[in-house]
Amino acid sequence: MGIDFAAIAVAIGLPAGAACELEPLSPAAGAPIRAEYAVEGGPSRAVLVRPLHDDRARNHAAVLEALANRGFAHAARPLAFMDDELVEEWVDGVTALAVVPPAGALAAGVDALAALHALDVREGIRWGQAHTDVLPEEEVPLHRLGFAADEREPAREPLEAIREALLDGPFGFVHGNATAGHVLFARDRVVLTGFGDAGFGPKLADVAAFLATCGADAAERRELAARYAAARGLDARATCDLVDCATLWWGLQEQLVLPRRMIEALGDEAAAEGLRLSATRIERALREPIGDAPEAQALRAALWPS
Numbered sequence: 001m002g003i004d005f006a007a008i009a010v011a012i013g014l015p016a017g018a019a020c021e022l023e024p025l026s027p028a029a030g031a032p033i034r035a036e037y038a039v040e041g042g043p044s045r046a047v048l049v050r051p052l053h054d055d056r057a058r059n060h061a062a063v064l065e066a067l068a069n070r071g072f073a074h075a076a077r078p079l080a081f082m083d084d085e086l087v088e089e090w091v092d093g094v095t096a097l098a099v100v101p102p103a104g105a106l107a108a109g110v111d112a113l114a115a116l117h118a119l120d121v122r123e124g125i126r127w128g129q130a131h132t133d134v135l136p137e138e139e140v141p142l143h144r145l146g147f148a149a150d151e152r153e154p155a156r157e158p159l160e161a162i163r164e165a166l167l168d169g170p171f172g173f174v175h176g177n178a179t180a181g182h183v184l185f186a187r188d189r190v191v192l193t194g195f196g197d198a199g200f201g202p203k204l205a206d207v208a209a210f211l212a213t214c215g216a217d218a219a220e221r222r223e224l225a226a227r228y229a230a231a232r233g234l235d236a237r238a239t240c241d242l243v244d245c246a247t248l249w250w251g252l253q254e255q256l257v258l259p260r261r262m263i264e265a266l267g268d269e270a271a272a273e274g275l276r277l278s279a280t281r282i283e284r285a286l287r288e289p290i291g292d293a294p295e296a297q298a299l300r301a302a303l304w305p306s
Contacts, residue, residue: 003049008087009037011080012047026268030054034090046090047079056196059124061086063195066123074112074192091191093184096214097274101185106214109183110224112190113175113210114231117203121173124199131167134201135249145255147303154302161295162245169242170203170234178206180213180281181274204239208246209254212285213278222290237292244291248299251286255279 006016019038024031030053036046052058064086067075080087096106126134140159142152175182176197184191207228211221222240229239258279265271287304289296 003033003051003085004082005035005049008035008047008049008080008082008085011082012037012045012087014039014045026271028264028268030057048076048088048090050086050088052084052086057086059198060195063124063198064088066121067119067195070119070121072116072119074115074190075195076191076193091184091186091193093186093191095182095184095274096180097277100215105185105190106216106220106224107227108185108190109180109210109214110207110228111231112183112192113178113206114228116175116192117170117172117206117232119173124173124176124195125197126200129200131171131202134171135163135167137163140252141256142252142303145252151303151305155299158295158298158302159249162249162293162299165242165245165293165295166202166204166249169246170232171201172203174198174201174203175206176201178209179278180210180215181278183210183214202246204242204246205250207243208250211243211290212247212251212282215281218285218288218290221285225290241291241293241296244289244296245293247285247290248296251282254282255286 005020005022009018009020010016014037021036023034023036025034025048030051032048032050034046035049036044038044050057050060052061061078061081064075064078065081068077076091077089078086079089096109101109137160139156142155147155175192175195176199177194178192182192182194184193207225211224216224225240225243226236228234228243229236232239258275262272262275265275287300289300
């Protein structure tokens with residue numbers, strides 16, 4: 001069955017016969033749809049209609065509802081739950097993958113992540129897992145990224161040391177995929193989107209994902225990591241070191257899945273271009289340190305010897 005946009009109109013307080021213009025946000029099947037309803041005697045009203053067709057979409061819906069119940073300002077408001085769709089507030093905004101953010105925007109993005117991490121929320125996935133389940137002890141297949149045996153072997157020990165450092169870092173409620181593409185800069189606020197992977201996890205991986213893909217250089221990424229530390233009451237130097245370690249751990253894992261995501265984005269040029277830009281930025285962030293952790297230095301020396 002198709003989406004009943006007349007029923008959605010009624011659910012958000014509009015007449016069932018309100019004229020509606022539809023814009024799928026991507027060519028992929030089951031993609032969210034922007035629906036703009038004509039309102040007699042007033043401005044039109046746009047909403048985001050998200051089909052709840054898989055576990056990630058349903059997780060997003062559950063997390064968005066939990067955030068709304070907490071009054072979290074940095075997420076779209078859920079407006080209605082239909083049989084198979086979530087209707088969300090439409091937020092006009094852009095990401096750092098689409099434009100060069102104005103002054104202060106990246107800092108506001110870090111503040112939004114810090115606010116998310118400050119919430120006492122137990123919603124989403126992975127809550128039954130231990131830290132070691134979330135960051136399992138398994139070999140990172142560096143050969144798939146083109147690293148030779150004489151680079152991979154000396155990388156084993158520092159990679160494990162980085163994992164151990166992250167296991168001792170802060171865990172709790174996280175976005176789970178906080179890349180720049182999921183941080184919207186709207187007119188008067190920053191809005192986090194795409195909560196399909198939200199739940200329990202390492203908080204500094206969220207920070208690393210945003211900083212590695214937002215386009216900031218190493219000096220600015222260090223400043224932003226220190227800003228996050230101040231917002232969360234953490235030691236700035238230690239946090240920069242851990243965010244740097246998280247950048248290496250998360251970035252290498254992300255590079256492994258980017259080819260599959262590029263295939264999935266075939267036919268969606270905007271999504272494919274965002275992935276290409278993210279890949280370029282991640283590569284740069286992997287090579288450019290923002291901390292002084294010896295395990296991060298050792299890993300870079302192994303993988304990118306000067």
